[in-house]
Amino acid sequence: MEEAGVKAHWKDSLTGKLLVRLWLSLLLVSLIMGIIQYQALNQFLMKGETQDLQAQIGSFDVNQLNLWLGHEQLFPKAWPSLSTGVVVGFFSPDKKLKGILTRQEVNTKNPYALEKSFFQKQIEKNSLRTNAILTSPKGIRYMVISVPIYLNYETTANVTGQNSKLASNNTLIGYAVLSAPLTQINNILYHQLQVFLVSTLFILVLGGLLTFYILKKPLQPLSRMSDISGKIAAGNYTLRIPHEPAASEITHLRSVLNQMLETLNRSLATETEAKEQMARFIGDASHELRTPLTSIRGFLEILLRNPETDTETLTSAHKSMLVETERLINLTEDLLTLNRLTKHIGQDPQAKPETFVQNIFPELLPLLKSLLEYRTLDIQVDEISLPVEPGELKQIIYNLIHNAIQHTPVNGKITIKTETNDKAKFLCVTDNGEGIALQDLPYIFERFYRGSRSRERKAGSGAGLGLAIVWEIVNLRGGMIDVESKQGEGTTFAIHFPSDL
Known part of the structure; x- marks a missing residue:
């Protein structure tokens, strides 16, 4: 109904507005020219009449x-x-x-x-x-x-008999x-005024018709753009404005609208993907939280049903509940870390932290040694700084080594080293463990992803958030992380930052 109402008022359309302005311009020009011609003709006729009267006196x-x-x-x-x-x-x-x-x-x-x-x-x-x-x-x-x-x-005078x-x-x-x-002059001027009015009316009508016909084709792309925009507004976001010969302004508008539609389409796709990821995240988080809570509740029920439980059983139940509680705490901390990193992205683009890799190992080694058991940790670190906060660098190294420990057998070897060149700075963590299946490589940085059966969670392992946290931190600081792995030979995680960061 609204579109029909707009079409009904032709004066509100672009063609109508151009026609009205053309008519006003033609009318103004014709009026100025008519006044000039009228004054010139009147002066000419008056001058002729004056000369005629003077001639009659003569x-x-x-x-x-x-x-x-x-x-x-x-x-x-x-x-x-x-x-x-x-x-x-x-x-x-x-x-x-x-x-x-x-x-x-x-x-x-x-x-x-x-x-x-x-x-x-x-x-x-x-x-x-x-x-x-x-x-x-x-x-x-x-x-x-x-x-x-x-x-x-x-x-005259007579000089020597001659008149001079x-x-x-x-x-x-x-x-x-x-x-x-001045009757005849008035008649001429009146006739001239009639001719002027008739010719002006003819020019306005003919000019309006010709202008309407001439503007119809150049404005057709705008009409089609309006129709397609209406369909897009109705929900068909896959439509695009077709390319066709048009004025430069219309071509620019079409290009901008198509870019806007592409951006909108990508935003909708990103929003849809984000909703799907959020749904998966909530499901996985709920599952991860439910398992330790169920275990704790089971132990508590057993203890409540048997008030006279022996000391050994009671101690075992307490240890199990403590392990599950620690697991809940670690999971909660990981979730909070991911949430903080997500909110922190883009907030402070001017911040450029620098942390030397060798400076964080005195605090990190005691914690890593408690996890290594009989595995070997080889540290080959040069004096190199990376554009991350000290706490972020410790979490990156801890998560990568913890992930390597989980999938490296006893007596295995884990190596951490740094490299640099003119283009980038590298931090690499390599293990000689079981490796990662080829089909799992594209998904290992997703939250709660556990991979194939060979890399399923073992007792005491994490919830699948460690690598996701590493990826978030590296991406936040403008770096990239690559992974190379061969099953049965081992895995290498390589983090690199451009040298100009």
Whole structure:
């Protein structure tokens, strides 16, 4: 319903927004161009009308005008050379009205008949108003201009029987004020405005249709991306946005979305795997915890049923419960260590501890000797430091040697040595025990993994967390751990850290 509502409002779509902005841009440009053209045409027509009025004044005989203005002859009632609607008022040099002329006699059939009296009043009222636009009571616009009138004559002299030109004089004999109707100019401007409006509407409609058609194909990848994203949001995380020719921005968006989907898919896979590992971990931990607890409860029940148990049996039960209790403590400590390492990952990337390997053996050897029994421990350690905490290094060495002791027979040999080169630092623990089955090698660092029957847990052995703890510590400090093993010949665990750490 929401998607249908979005499609219903086309103005909210990308195409609609682009079209609206195009229309606004076209409208603004057309408006600016229309105003410029209108003003230019209006000035051109007004200039032409002014020149025409000035030319009509030039059609008068200046000598005749001089006689009219000097009252030596009466003003005629009309002048045929004037244009239709033009009214001319003549003034003396001292700006007194002398007479008014039109093209023909005023009559009721002339559309400008009533305008003559209006301009007579305007001319009398504004005697020499220049370049003015007036509007009559009938709503007709008129141009009014004022032109000075000069009488030209030349002064001559007779020199040796010949006339020669001495000077040319211009004498102001009066002024002419002309008013002309702007009906024709108004009609031209109105027609131009109509053409402008029709053409603008045509451009907007045609431009909108063409733009819609042109934008349809470039925006198709976005539409497909939207459809595929909807399917992905519905739960189909295996879909990807297909590659197709598109604009650089759309191509970049598609690439980023596909990378995001890959990351999301990996995160979901990691989360699923983590949930499965957590379920296995909880099951294995529950099993490991249940075994010693069941054993302790069994001994307690036996002791409660037989209050008069002999001293030897009581001592044996107490020893067994102590062993199981120690096993519970060790298991709990291992679980807490794994939890601490998991939380510590990524918390302090700037921390770069350094611990010299030979410095931790004085504290570690007494504990290892109690486990070796008749096995030999060969220590070949150079002065080399590893990027781990002292406690972490002790736990790594202890867990690896303890694991080797469990799978190395009596009189066997366990060797621990260090090496270094330009690229890495190595810590290796080697035994000549029973080795690890090939099918078990990929899983030996998993929590609670016990391996094949040849490496099943013996009495007093751990719960399968030692190697997992080693792997967590090495991975936390940016190192790697490899293992090589041949059944019946022995196993080598090699830990290496880059030299620049």
